[in-house]
Amino acid sequence: MSVIELRDVSVTFHERRQTIEAVKHVSLTVEKGEIFGIVGFSGAGKSTLVRVINLLQRPTSGRLLLDGADITDAKGSQLRDIRKRIGFIFQGFNLISNVTVGRNVQFALKAGGWEKSDWDRRTRELLRLVGLENKIDTYPSSLSGGQKQRVAIARALANKPEILLCDEATSALDLETTEEILDLLQRINRELGITIVFITHQLDVAKQVFDRVAVMENGSVVELGDTFDVFSAPKHATTRSLVERYLGIAVPPQLVPSLPAGQIVELRYKGDAALEPLISEVAKRHGVSINVLHANVSYFGPHAIGILIVLVSGGDAAVNAALDELKSHVFGFRKLDRTALAQIHDADGADNEDGTDADDAGNENRGEKETNA
Known part of the structure; x- marks a missing residue:
């Protein structure tokens, strides 16, 4: 069953008398419970496309469906309810530096309408899930990059979302920490049944966790399918370039x-x-x-x-x-x-x-x- 469907979605920006087509006529579906990847080089339109899914970016044309319902024009309380169902993990963590780890998570609970009496219990539950329960009173400045991303994941899960969007969530991390974060996201996907949409330019991330993948170039999806099928026999020049950068060898x-x-x-x-x-x-x-x-x-x-x-x-x-x-x-x-x-x-x-x-x-x-x- 498709939990997300994009139908002929385009996003156009107008800057300094120029028209920029960031996303061009993208149609794809994301199935419930899968880890779906969007890959491509910088400027391909990946971040713009993923922000359409929770309507942080409104499509210029085309339609967005969630569980079969058209939500493209959602506003007000309907939009707020939709966003509670969709967690978002950013590349730069986006933590509030002058409050503790626990308070960072509780801001999401407050925004989600949780009773204050439940904040402490839910916060500890989330931090336990990401392996940071003992950091509840710690400030972000004393955390490593991987720990900051774990706090960001806990915050994104605060309101029990059905979908988790990850925008280059590992590109600021070293290799070992990346592996740990990917393992955590796979466990969240498996144990909680949360659908994950993950954008990256890193093929080692794609090969490890994605069930299916869309390859983007210049705002368009140029290849789409099972991850192994797409990368084992790439058809488009962009996909071939991604594969060669990762697998290519020479005498x-x-x-x-x-x-x-x-x-x-x-x-x-x-x-x-x-x-x-x-x-x-x-x-x-x-x-x-x-x-x-x-x-x-x-x-x-x-x-x-x-x-x-x-x-x-x-x-x-x-x-x-x-x-x-x-x-x-x-x-x-x-x-x-x-x-x-x-x-x-x-x-x-x-x-x-x-x-x-x-x-x-x-x-x-x-x-x-x-x-x-």
């Missing part, structure tokens, strides 16, 4: 001149195939040598995506037969031109005639020949 340039004769190829696996001993089996079967030059395997939930760069050496016929078999077992197969790779190494640090950096020029076109299996 170490300093190795190229000393490599023996043979064909360098990049192989991409997905799902269970990433775990199969394919390389050794193909080498044995065709009597070739297959050396792994670089490798990366990453998991999106329980599913693996593997990238290998290998050097296949041997007789021409045997190498071609081995490459054909490798190609038939992977979803991505790309031959790499060693002459182009060597030229990148030779020109490393030098400027091209047109003034561009040699590394940038090499990244743009490394002489690669690509074939999708």
Whole structure:
């Protein structure tokens, strides 16, 4: 069942005689109880879109439905009731610095209409949920970034929302703290049944927690689907760029001149195939040598995506037969031109005639020949 539905939503701003289309004709649904992600680079329109969901940003056109009811034009008490159902976690925590952790949570309870006699009980209950019950009388200035975000999560949950919106909720945190916050949000989603909409530019966040994902670019949703399906076989250039930034690998340039004769190829696996001993089996079967030059395997939930760069050496016929078999077992197969790779190494640090950096020029076109299996 869809708890959130956006129908052809657009948001347009007018600034300094300019028209800015921040969101363009977005239609999507978020299912009850899922963790739905919105990813994209800075300026893609992610934050504007997520603020439409609790009407902090009114759509210029299109409709917003909550549990099947059109709430686009909600005002007054109806709007206040809607916002009680939707918690919001900000990137910058937004805590009040001159009051205690407990009072920060109680401000949300007061705004939500809780009886004052219930404030202490509910505050302790929320802080216990996020692992900070012993910080109730502490001021935010003495907390770590992760602890501040836990207080923000407790505050967002104060009024027992059905939906939790997270706007870059981990981008200000270090890696270890990010893992802890994501684990906490997954537990909240699982134990409380709260639907979470999370926006981020960090693919490591997306791969760990999102059930489904929308990729945004220039105000539009360019890809939408199950997280593993979207990132294992990206179709749009923006999605491919996100994946390459996270998973992309390259032959170490300093190795190229000393490599023996043979064909360098990049192989991409997905799902269970990433775990199969394919390389050794193909080498044995065709009597070739297959050396792994670089490798990366990453998991999106329980599913693996593997990238290998290998050097296949041997007789021409045997190498071609081995490459054909490798190609038939992977979803991505790309031959790499060693002459182009060597030229990148030779020109490393030098400027091209047109003034561009040699590394940038090499990244743009490394002489690669690509074939999708």
